[in-house]
Amino acid sequence: MKATIYDVAREAGVSIAAVSQVMNGKGKISEERRGEIIKIMERLNYQPSVIASALTGKKTYTLGLLVPDISNPFFAEIARAVEDQGHHMGYSLVICSSDNKDERVERYLNLLQQKSVDAMIIGTGMDNKDMLTPLMERAIPIAMIAREMPDIDVHTVVVDDFVGGALSATHLLDLGHRRMAILAEHSKVSSSRERVRGFKSKLEEAGAQLPENSVRNCHYVVADGKREALELLDQSNPDRPTALFCCNDLLAIGALQAAKQLGLRVPEDLSVIGFDNTILASVTDPPLTTVAQPIEPMGKMVVDLLIQELKKESKAKQRVVMRPELIVRQSTAAPTECD
Amino acid sequence: MKATIYDVAREAGVSIAAVSQVMNGKGKISEERRGEIIKIMERLNYQPSVIASALTGKKTYTLGLLVPDISNPFFAEIARAVEDQGHHMGYSLVICSSDNKDERVERYLNLLQQKSVDAMIIGTGMDNKDMLTPLMERAIPIAMIAREMPDIDVHTVVVDDFVGGALSATHLLDLGHRRMAILAEHSKVSSSRERVRGFKSKLEEAGAQLPENSVRNCHYVVADGKREALELLDQSNPDRPTALFCCNDLLAIGALQAAKQLGLRVPEDLSVIGFDNTILASVTDPPLTTVAQPIEPMGKMVVDLLIQELKKESKAKQRVVMRPELIVRQSTAAPTECD
Numbered sequence: 014m015k016a017t018i019y020d021v022a023r024e025a026g027v028s029i030a031a032v033s034q035v036m037n038g039k040g041k042i043s044e045e046r047r048g049e050i051i052k053i054m055e056r057l058n059y060q061p062s063v064i065a066s067a068l069t070g071k072k073t074y075t076l077g078l079l080v081p082d083i084s085n086p087f088f089a090e091i092a093r094a095v096e097d098q099g100h101h102m103g104y105s106l107v108i109c110s111s112d113n114k115d116e117r118v119e120r121y122l123n124l125l126q127q128k129s130v131d132a133m134i135i136g137t138g139m140d141n142k143d144m145l146t147p148l149m150e151r152a153i154p155i156a157m158i159a160r161e162m163p164d165i166d167v168h169t170v171v172v173d174d175f176v177g178g179a180l181s182a183t184h185l186l187d188l189g190h191r192r193m194a195i196l197a198e199h200s201k202v203s204s205s206r207e208r209v210r211g212f213k214s215k216l217e218e219a220g221a222q223l224p225e226n227s228v229r230n231c232h233y234v235v236a237d238g239k240r241e242a243l244e245l246l247d248q249s250n251p252d253r254p255t256a257l258f259c260c261n262d263l264l265a266i267g268a269l270q271a272a273k274q275l276g277l278r279v280p281e282d283l284s285v286i287g288f289d290n291t292i293l294a295s296v297t298d299p300p301l302t303t304v305a306q307p308i309e310p311m312g313k314m315v316v317d318l319l320i321q322e323l324k325k326e327s328k329a330k331q332r333v334v335m336r337p338e339l340i341v342r343q344s345t346a347a348p349t350e351c352d
Numbered sequence: 353m354k355a356t357i358y359d360v361a362r363e364a365g366v367s368i369a370a371v372s373q374v375m376n377g378k379g380k381i382s383e384e385r386r387g388e389i390i391k392i393m394e395r396l397n398y399q400p401s402v403i404a405s406a407l408t409g410k411k412t413y414t415l416g417l418l419v420p421d422i423s424n425p426f427f428a429e430i431a432r433a434v435e436d437q438g439h440h441m442g443y444s445l446v447i448c449s450s451d452n453k454d455e456r457v458e459r460y461l462n463l464l465q466q467k468s469v470d471a472m473i474i475g476t477g478m479d480n481k482d483m484l485t486p487l488m489e490r491a492i493p494i495a496m497i498a499r500e501m502p503d504i505d506v507h508t509v510v511v512d513d514f515v516g517g518a519l520s521a522t523h524l525l526d527l528g529h530r531r532m533a534i535l536a537e538h539s540k541v542s543s544s545r546e547r548v549r550g551f552k553s554k555l556e557e558a559g560a561q562l563p564e565n566s567v568r569n570c571h572y573v574v575a576d577g578k579r580e581a582l583e584l585l586d587q588s589n590p591d592r593p594t595a596l597f598c599c600n601d602l603l604a605i606g607a608l609q610a611a612k613q614l615g616l617r618v619p620e621d622l623s624v625i626g627f628d629n630t631i632l633a634s635v636t637d638p639p640l641t642t643v644a645q646p647i648e649p650m651g652k653m654v655v656d657l658l659i660q661e662l663k664k665e666s667k668a669k670q671r672v673v674m675r676p677e678l679i680v681r682q683s684t685a686a687p688t689e690c691d
Contacts, residue, residue: 028367075467107445292574
């Protein structure tokens with residue numbers, strides 16, 4: 014059994030508060046008594062635990078990470094980047110999957126506060142920003158990653174989603190597409206909203222327009238993308254698009270599966286663009302043209318910002334916007350006009 | 353500011369140990385004094401934190417999960433299954449990626465002990481089982497998931513890897529393959545060793561044999577699988593295999609990429625089988641025939657076993673072996689004999 018603060022206190026005949034004061038160099042204990050207690054600590058090989066430090070108001074060296082779904086490869090890659098930089102700086106990572114549901118977000122925010130995480134990284138959408146108030150009142154540093162909540166005063170590390178949408182539109186317009194549609198995520202997901210806005214703005218500049226009902230909000234799973242794409246690509250749809258812009262790679266895979274089911278060839282009959290450039294994008298049939306987020310630098314940056322705040326090196330909240338990159342693979346080509 | 357145990361102790365004029373005794377119903381405090389302290393707790397809206405409970409030797413309701421790489425989709429899916437069941441039972445999850453390196457395993461095991469995790473789930477290979485001794489001495493329940501260390505007395509939840517290898521061999525033999533090779537993981541990964549053993553045993557039963565140097569140990573990344581597959585599939589190799597059994601889906605994707613680079617068609621010129629049935633297997637070109645692990649039931653089981661042990665409901669260590677299933681997609685077919 015490892016020695017606890019109680020063992021030290023018992024052996025020294027003092028309260029655990031006194032032992033804690035010795036550790037922290039505080040309190041009104043005589044130098045002589047302090048020396049005796051330190052000798053007892055050494056003799057018992059007492060190592061103050063992170064837990065004990067937390068109780069005395071010190072750090073737990075734990076970061077909380079709240080994402081929609083850790084089994085979504087994009088967030089798994091984000092988690093790995095955060096984990097690596099966290100461990101590099103001496104912090105470990107508690108991970109929670111919210112499924113973008115407010116009641117899960119709230120439950121996990123409470124849980125992570127109970128665990129006394131030093132700081133919180135949020136990569137999930139939420140409708141109700143008041144859920145963050147308790148953390149902010151307790152001065153727990155917060156950073157958003159790959160998501161934004163402009164109304165609240167927190168660090169933010171995002172890719173320029175608007176530019177990502179615009180790059181996708183420009184690519185499709187340059188290829189000659191005019192009838193396009195979008196598989197978006199739920200409207201509460203800020204990153205998805207910006208991607209759609211960037212895409213539409215380039216279309217408007219070019220005098221092209223999205224037909225009515227051609228921006229579909231999906232849950233972020235393959236099956237949802239497939240279902241919406243099947244509707245959009247239906248033969249009876251007079252505005253049947255020649256290209257789909259998908260707000261993440263999972264939805265793009267759903268689009269590929271829908272095209273296959275309908276006998277549409279990609280890219281000859283349908284172009285598909287994804288977003289995120291996860292490991293999935295390079296293994297699909299055909300490999301996906303997609304917008305790459307710089308995941309590793311984003312994970313590193315979010316940890317560094319929080320640690321700077323924890324160390325009181327910087328108080329100013331920062332919004333860091335990283336540039337996305339369009340990765341052209343084989344899922345996009347000029348449209349074949351056949352109607 | 354939330355009230356701490358110190359606030360309660362100060363207000364009541366007692367030591368924090370006394371407050372702790374009141375919370376735990378222990379110690380030699382008079383009923384009257386106890387009642388007063390409880391009233392102070394209520395007045396200050398003091399909520400004992402998980403951290404405080406940990407210090408007094410109680411649970412932290414935290415599970416540690418050590419995997420090779422959280423950005424590997426198989427382990428991300430395992431993590432999600434463990435997280436869901438953990439949260440269902442009131443536990444949160446600290447995740448660490450070991451890269452299968454002993455020094456990282458050791459560092460994270462120490463870290464997770466410092467965090468006072470209640471129990472530890474290990475899904476990573478390790479050479480040195482002595483690294484687990486400190487946890488076992490402190491009676492921290494341990495369970496292995498998707499990995500085995502038969503020498504030590506811990507819970508284990510695995511798929512029957514031997515059967516998975518055997519199912520793969522039978523499928524390829526039935527299709528008519530005789531010249532085969534294996535992309536395995538590092539030899540310290542027990543699951544991979546068993547898959548290879550199961551595969552070989554069926555080959556031997558059928559009187560087929562693997563040529564020398566045809567079991568390649570790879571790091572568990574796509575690039576490594578591709579590099580080894582390029583060597584195995586080299587035209588100058590007289591034993592060039594017509595089928596590759598890959599010990600995970602990432603290696604199988606490497607094999608697909610190597611085949612593409614060499615102009616070999618899958619499955620006409622080369623059959624490829626993966627293992628794990630991650631999300632990747634359904635999106636490759638062609639979709640992968642692979643061995644499915646029941647990830648969700650495995651994650652649930654491993655959490656349930658640990659919580660039973662924590663609740664002292666069961667002391668016996670269990671080894672739960674779940675049955676794998678061969679999922680036949682389009683990456684396997686009869687060999688085309690052309691030499």
